[in-house]
Amino acid sequence: MLIHLFLILVAITCLFPLFWMVSSSLKTQETIFKDMSVFPHEFHFENYYLAWKEGGFGRYFLNSIFYTVTVVLGIVIVSSLAAYAFSRLKFPGRNLLFYIFMAAMMIPIPGSFVALYVLLNKLHLRNTPVGYILCMISVGLSTSIYLLKTFFDKMPQELEDTARIDGCSKIGLWWHIALPLAKPVLAVVVVFNALNIWNEYILALIIFDSRKLMPLQVALKSFQGEFVTNYPLLMAGLTITALPIIIIYLLMQKYIVKGVTAGAIAG
Amino acid sequence: MKIKDTLENYAFVLPALTIFTIFYIIPFLWVFWLGMFDWDGILPTKIFVGFDNFKEIFTLDKIWWHSMLNAGYITLIALTFQNALAFLLAWACDREIRMKNFYRLIFFIPPVLSEVVVGLVWQWILDGNYGILNSWLAHFGFQNLARNWLSDPQTALTAVALVHSWKGFGWGFLIFLAGLQTIPRELYEAARVDGANAWHSFKNITAPLMIPVAVLVAILTVLGTMQAFVLIIAMTDGGPAYHTQVPVLRILASMRGSSRFGYACAQGITFGAILVIISFIQYRFSKKARQA
DSSP states (O other): OHHHHHHHHHHHHHHHHHHHHHHTSOOOOOTTOOOOOOSSSSTTTTHHHHHHHHHOHHHHHHHHHHHHHHHHHHHHHHHHHHHHHHHHHOOOHHHHHHHHHHHHOOOOOOOOHHHHHHHHHHOOOSHHHHHHHHHHHHHHHHHHHHHHHHHHHHSOSHHHHHHHHHTTOOHHHHIIIIIHHHHHHHHHHHHHHHHHHHHHHHHHHHHOGGGGGGGHHHHHHHHHTTTTHHHHHHHHHHHHHHHHHHHHHHHHHHHHHHHHHHHHHHH | OOHHHHHHHHHHHHHHHHHHHHIHHHOOOOOHHTTTOOOSSSOOOOOOOOOOOHHHHTTTOHHHHHHHHHHHHHHHHHHIIHHHHHHHHHHHHHHHHTTTHHHHHHHHHHHHHHHHHHHHHHHTOTTTOOHHHHHHHHTTTTTGGGOOTSSSTTTTTHHHHHHHHHHHHHHHHOOOHHHHHHHHHHHHHHHHHHOOOHHHHIIIOOOOOOOHHHHHHHHHHHHHHTTTTTHHHHTTOOOOOOTTOOHHHHHHHHIISSSSSHHHHHHHHHHHHHHHHHHHHHEEEEEEEOOO
């Protein structure tokens, strides 16, 4: 039926650019400007080795991994602690603080990176991994706290009540009961934030001056400026950058879909 | 006892609160303060200029308003083409149960890619001399349609807007699909029994129930698309001759290019205020539409 044709056409449009990216990465600088074949005649896998070593993408890849892992870890710990408190613990100003976190999700402040740059300079954290990591943790907090608090609110209290009677401390409740039960939501938090951090560009651009600290996205763009002629290497670099995301997406897709649709239905 | 208890509870939110205050709240407030100064970001002394930065934005900065129009154009394409496509696809998938998960998987791939990857790949596809689009146009005899898509002032902005839509429709698709699936099937059954055709079902059941979802998607689209800029950096860097400039790029240029930190903040405040006003108008408009 016509509907099927429509759907397949759109699907092809989604996939073709990626296919073309990989196909281009396997050609050579000499042939790529004339060879328009969708399947390359020869497979020059050495482009990936060259991009990794000479192009420096090995270093940038490791940087991206490092930032993604540390920031996700930081967000999981910091936001789950806060979300648990917002849900289960009482203290003055609890609701106000929660609303401040939520308001941050909705108020657009374009150009706040200007002040962030100035602040990091003052704290001597600019061009440092720590500075970038702390900024990125801050960026991911609101959404993660919201997701986790919503989950904790729905969590039945019996397990915690029993544990508390047995003398479990608050932090013990968080670690031994809340977190294990929250695994599905934590999966969403981890995947969502990992995607955002891996793909992040603007903060990395203004925070890092040193090449060796840069993550993939920023390095790619400046690579394109320098190596503007070597397209196969650039395409290999793009593939190296996109592949982890696609793999994580294919494996964890249902968590991403759950996160997006839950947010939409709530909104 | 009670105090110790409360302090313990505060300790749970302390890390989040500290990081959030230092790296979000303080810069947020600081932007308003910096917007009233003339400062290059390095010198220890700033010059207080009051509202002069804002005066300059509204009277002298033609490129700023040009960039605002460009962002508006891209947003318009997103609101119409991108969201219409997203809805049509969601509607098609809602009826077509079999391959639904497969399509849902594919359609959300562009959104999870980074703007840099998307921008650079499409830049390569759209290249005037060596891009595959022009090659195919020539191959099928449409040579005269070939353009320097990203360096021709006539086509650059539309090309960027379409790539942005390519990357973005997956979001709307997911949200529309989720919304469509909350509509109880019995409503459609009952309508069919009463003799309604597909158009009637759509007009009287689907459309009214989907209005809140459509409003949400519209507001998110406007907010997100107006602030888009990384894709543009990757594709055209704002060229040719400012034809693809957008507001956030201008702010970045004020900061890094002209070293005018105060002015950049003033631009940010202006832009933020405009976005808030637009969102407010959208929200009020949607309330009226819901009551109708």
